[in-house]
Amino acid sequence: MNEPSSSQSLFDLPNAPKFERFTALPKFDGVPALVLDVPESIPALGYGSHQFFRYYGKFPSLVGREIISAFSDADMGVLDNYSGSGTTQVEAQIAGRDSYGIDINPLAVLASNVKTAYQDARKLDAAFDLVCRSAAAIAPYEIQATPSDRLRKWFSEESLQGLGRIRAAIDELEPGDEQDFLTVCFLAIVRRCSNAHDGEVRPHVKLEKKPRPPATAFREKYLDMVDGLRELDTMRPKSIKSKTVIGDNRTPKAYAELLTEPVGLVVSHPPYLNSFNYFNAFSLEIMWSEGMTNVWQGWTLRDVTGLEQKAHPATNGRLVESYYRSISEASAQAFEVLRPGGTLALVVGDATIHGRLEAVHRNVWDSLKTSGWRPEAVWFRTTHYGIGKYAYAHRADYHGEAEKKDAIMFLRKP
Structure with missing residues (x-):
């Protein structure tokens, strides 16, 4: 990792205003800790193909850009095993990296592949x-x-x-x-x-x-x-490979279908605990996609909803246990496809259950440390709230006294 100094921007858009994205914090559990600031509005983050399909729960495009710039090499592929609609893949393509994705939502998988396709x-x-x-x-x-x-x-x-x-x-x-x-x-x-x-x-x-x-x-x-x-065509080099597939990221099968060699960076963005369950959010689009073979690719709604990683309601203790277990299983598969020295960037956020803080990022961090990963760094993410901004005031906020944190945790495969 090329560790960013305080207030350094790793990768700014051409001709974009310069923001002081990084601020150094005291070390977190012995590793470098930074705050990554994303003050841009939603339209400003929708450059290129990012605005093609509204996908609920995706992270800001510039978060993906900063991760790729800091933790990937030009000759090694990037994998997102909670791909969503392809934010990571678009940013990898702009950076000249081949990229791969796995997601259980067929609508998102089609969107990801369209967003990175070279069109006539x-x-x-x-x-x-x-x-x-x-x-x-x-x-x-x-x-x-x-x-x-x-x-x-x-x-x-x-x-x-x-x-x-x-x-x-x-x-x-x-x-x-x-x-x-x-x-x-x-x-x-x-x-x-x-x-x-x-x-x-x-x-x-x-x-x-x-x-x-x-x-x-x-x-x-x-x-x-x-x-x-x-x-997008003015931002990306020609002929950068990108492919996303429908699959269960907790099992080897999806990775074997997608990869022929190890990757240098895996980005993981599981749903936040106590957030919505994704297929409910896309029920209208699912109605109109019935029978579309280019969407469903032989899968059925029952197939994919049966594999969905549920995040709500977190008042269900068994669901919470399953949530943590799914992240561990997906991270174990990421470990297998990373080259030695490769990095896992795991994006997680805390939650509240009956008003009590559930320190998700710390719990996952402690679990992965015992599973063979070498802790590397932590970025905490802040956003600026208000009309047209990325998030809203009832979400985690680091400008006040909020306790919840959005964390990007970097762990390296020895």
Whole structure:
């Protein structure tokens, strides 16, 4: 590790304002400790393809960028075994590192692969124009697995018809990059075209909401994604490999499918204890992805929800035990695929249970120290709260007297 000094920025965006990202702290358990500051707003963190698909619970893009810059080598791959929608992979690609991902959410896996794919702009435009023409005349796709009364709770008849026609037109495309890109574009507008509150994690009806017309939302999202793709292409070298797969990160099978040689850095971002369970957050998108082979890749909803690492409710003692055990098992698999001297960057946050602090980061740290890992460093993360910022005031905050901490713990394989 090239240890950053106080107030040093490791990796700033071209032409971006310079922020003093790092502040030194007293050592944590004998290793260097720093505060990593992320003051940028959500839009500022959505550069390149990061804004393609709204994925709840992802870490800020610049956190991934700083980790990769400090703890990876150009000739060694980067793996994220809680990949989400591919924040780590995009940042690895910008840094010129091959990257790999594992996640249990098929929507996220497709988004990750689309966000890192090298696209042909002319083919994308042709496919988009074809979908728009077809959607004007084609019979709409009708969701089969969801009862009609539930569908009409979330979608007006206009939205059902409009989304159904776009979905049917995308289904007619040849499988490949263009269909995948437009599938992500489509799934990204589902909530905008629903009666659900746009800003809440778990869908609930917002009575005063005016849903976006699907055709308008689809066109606007496509243009936004194309702009992001152009920006990404100015930031990343050509032909940097990235691949994400659906799989259980606690077992060797997913890693064997993905990797042919050891990696130099594993980034792990498990769900925070007592946070939401992810599949509930994406229930509307899951409705509209039924039967899409490029999304589900032979898996079923029952398959993946059965493997989901539950984080809520933490009042369930057995769930808490399972939560810690899952992190240990995923970390053990990371140990196996790291080269000697490689680093695990584990991103965890504390929780409260019945108002009592659960020191998750310290508990996980102590557990991993006894499992063969060599402690290297700890970064504590702070964000600035307010409208348009990354997080909100009821989350962990290091500017006041808060006890909860978001920690990035770095441990090395001897």
